[in-house]
Amino acid sequence: MENMHFSSQNFINRELSWLEFNKRVLEEAQDTSNPLFERLKFLSIVSGNMDEFFMIRVGSLHDQIQAGFKEPDPAGLTPEEQTKKISFKAHELVNVQYNCYNRILKKALGKENILFLKGKELTDEQKNYVQDYFVKNIYPVLTPMVVDQSRKFPLVLNKTLNIALLLNKNGSEDCYFATVQVPSVLSRLVDIPCGDNMRCFMLLEDIIKMNLNSLFTGHSIITSSCYRITRNADLTLDEEEAEDLLLTIQESLRKRKWGAVIRLEIEKGMSKSLLSIIRDELEVSKEQIYEIEGPIDLTYLMRIIDMEGYDHLRYEAISPQVSLDFAENEDMFSIISKKDILLHHPYQSFDPIINLVHLASNDPDVLAIKQTLYRVSGKSPIIDSLIRAAENGKQVTVLVELKARFDEENNIHWAKRLEKAGCHVIYGLVGLKTHCKVLLIVRKEEKGIKRYVHLGTGNYNDVTARVYTDLGLFTSNPNIGSDASALFNMLSGLSEPTELNKLILSPLNLRQKFLSMIKNEALNARNMKEAKIIAKVNSLVDREIIEALYDASCAGVEIHLIVRGICCLRPGIPGVSERITVRSIIGRFLEHSRIFYFHSDGDTTVFLSSADWMNRNLDRRVELLFPIENENLKSEVINILNISLKDTVKARTLNFDGNYARMNRRNREIINSQEVFFDIASRKSINTVNNYKEVKFKSIAAY
Template structure:
């Protein structure tokens, strides 16, 4: 008898499928070679975070003895086994792809070699580099009765070393030591090319250290040297209500991360059995072991590719973001926004416009206040500098900084302190809720009254990721949106009774219910025999109630197109439940990050921008924002953008009822790649 499929795809298994789609980009020979290497790096970084957060959480459930199934039908133990099996298979494919990519790079003159493959002159150069630069940084750490096993930091690379005394007998047990590969030094070491050769040659730092490992252990003979790497539980556990100072509490938790419970151990394939047994015993790792046939931690490839000069033929064609032409009409951005709303589509349009807006507000004598949220900020943020200047100029500057943005906590703590020193009012949000909304409010005095200028976005106020992610930003002076923006900041920073939002949908209070009403309206139109259509673009869809609501709409006859880059727990195309739903995922040069929702609404089409994915955490446990786009012309631009995604037959994959993804079949003789077509945004914004 055929086993009936669950109505839902498991979230974590869906994530594995997403990372597999990233891996497929590394395998796609249509992509430039150095870009394929970048995708290999992203696969590793993604898997690191998945292991340290999601898999770590499942292990916590197993240790607590939980055996209850989740809404997709999995117990923690059953899910863990399946995840490890699929992750192991994916890592095997990743390293097979790595070997293929490095072979192709070698043909192009970019060679990562073993030290033994170098000629005498090159070996001499590597020896000099080791003794002058590397050796002084290294610290060998022996393990014996007087020296306990040292702390192994999460996601750092180490060498396990087995040694014998020079006069030892064959029966003596090996001695064990570890050496950390210093992350402060480059993972890849350039070596002078051979005579009359145009090749660029490199060796890996761990191979250099292994070559000269005997210099660290005088009087002993190293006979086995193997790389290993540990991943620890990195999820923060905060008691916000009991914390007198949230900033200090998070700093304490960040220090505890170094002692997190081991989750995964990666070792070089063929590791000596004694070394492997020692590591497993000391680190208390039983099952989650990955034997790697190649260099551990391929995330170094991102910097490696970025450090190579030239080779433009092996990269994507350069794409310079254009400055939004609406703002070319006047030096006064306030004047432009007063006249009309302005939509920006990153990375095709430059994030510099947002920086310039805040900077103009900082120096404008009529600006009284600036308020904004910061979730993830770049290392050299022009926005933060502009906010500091505004505060120093006497403006009322309020910044809601999210200290709990995972893996950006330390950077956000530093920014919070810098802003406070400049005189900004820094708020850390509400207890128990992450502030994930992306909103900027400027209050300006004009002709005896106050006018509010608002920017809302689907992505972070981060000028680095704005060149790598596709996101939407909207500038508006619409009074209804301005009123909602003021109310939102009042709720986050002070005491405020529940507000009746005029335009916004705000989580956790009413965003989910507002989305439900919009979906139900389409369902009712379908039941009445009218055309009904929903298009929703987001990063993830995993909330069970939201999925059930979409199933109801599908059963009523609503056509539903979902563009979900990552996790999707909805199972489309199931007769009687979801036959009217299609789900697509696009993984391409840029990370698809925009959240855009479209509702046909009987021909009175509505479009919304949002910071929120349709996940339980976004709808119930975060401060999120959904904002309507009132301007008809801008609505049509966004509808066209969604249609571009739905027409993609190069990088789009379609989710099948099985829970697996398949490439979209070509629709014509001319391949259609939405991210490349989106470069024409200025044309369909009406700027020839």
């Protein structure tokens, strides 16, 4: 490759690209074509996304600065330079977010007779109700904390909302600092009685503010304001030294409570004296402070979204469709024996996966079930079936990835339940996260042992399967079955697969496979053959992959990338990436599937994967790339890519400058790819759902 490919100007900083992604989510809250409650959902998601971004990504940069690390990233920015640019962009984004809330969405809610009240707006009857509610429900839970000579500044927990106060004793000039945590165990939205056909709410912190005097009797409150901190949660595990990974994970969760403060959110108008005390105690810089004009932390809006009686303010309710492949009155093993089956979620129901595990758990001919679990739901039917299988005497092996960030506690809970039931539970591999999605069922049949496999791009989570777009393959292909067995032997033992038949595995050879396929397209282009790459991923960060794509573009390869989130590749660089286009689709459902298409001189190859084009996926995780070889299914996957590339409603294109723009619809058909996919699923569905429980799509706080 030419040296110009390696120039820092050819790369977009990862963190700034992520902020651009969250900006696109915010644009959905601003989009008047979306129903009001859906706009609130996107606004709430922006807040949740920012929390994780600061805890992990900004937290990591903070650690690098503290350690004196000054090496620039591929975009040429040192950690300190990155934090400065992040601060500017993040402050700008938060201001736009709250302008959207205060000036647009809050007013729109008012037109729907949904009101948020402050103390001064209450009628006498409402004041009495609020006072009674405070005494009975809130006061017993509160713990006021005063700082003086005998009581030090308390530990302020990560992401908790708090009220800071300055007070003095009646008749005294001495001031005291105090803080009260707004209880997270209580609903932040409190229903207040109001007129017919109206819904009135007060925020929990506003009710507490009205009653602060009852917490500090004999004192005068000089000033009070809300604040919230975000702590560094990027806690690297020393797995090599850990004798028990389970205990190490549990300890790391406790440490998250007192990591360094990365961000301080304060209520607009907080007094300088109050802010000065908080800043000194929490050791935050001016750039780390975010003055919020409105309620701090808008994730509470999810409670509004789930209210009954407002269907006209949501997307039209639709149900996941049950594939025609399961229309026959045969058991699933017989159906999968005949042919490979591809499902496209959430347009097609996740139930066949749940039903297959359930069927296997009770089938006397099933000998073993092996499955990887990365993120599962709070009440997982798959977990229940695995437990039942173990109780029925089957050999059940489950890899529960304890290092799945922010799902650690949930996964620890499930791991203990599975072990108690008699399942063999693997807690992942030292130094690697197991992120691949594999289900293997071993069954005794007339012709001998047969293996049934499900491979997916997304988690075995029945809840997120309603809002994440993913693809899953059912197969009884003996080569894939053999590979799946080899994978589980690697995960549970010490064997390392030497040569797999169909599956490509990271960190063994997945990077090399991707690079080989990209370079092959470049070689074909240089030999004047048609060459084309289409890739759909969540994130594109890996420098080596990006440089290979640049080289392929220079060779003449047509490259179309569909990247939902972070994209460090800069398209449209003269002489470097002129043949590369990048699109991002942000819509009703979270784009989560990973699809890879290579023209291969007419011998088209199509792969699905659990992996994004990121360093962590290629080098530090156990991931799978698997081929779609059935020609009909291959055509289906290619059609998904082509429809995604034609989206003119929810797609944005990445420009050379790192900004995204809506698609120009002039003289182009209006296409919302997600709506098209549901139409396709509807045409290929069972009209009567034959014992399949229909589940309506719903909004969840995941994006």
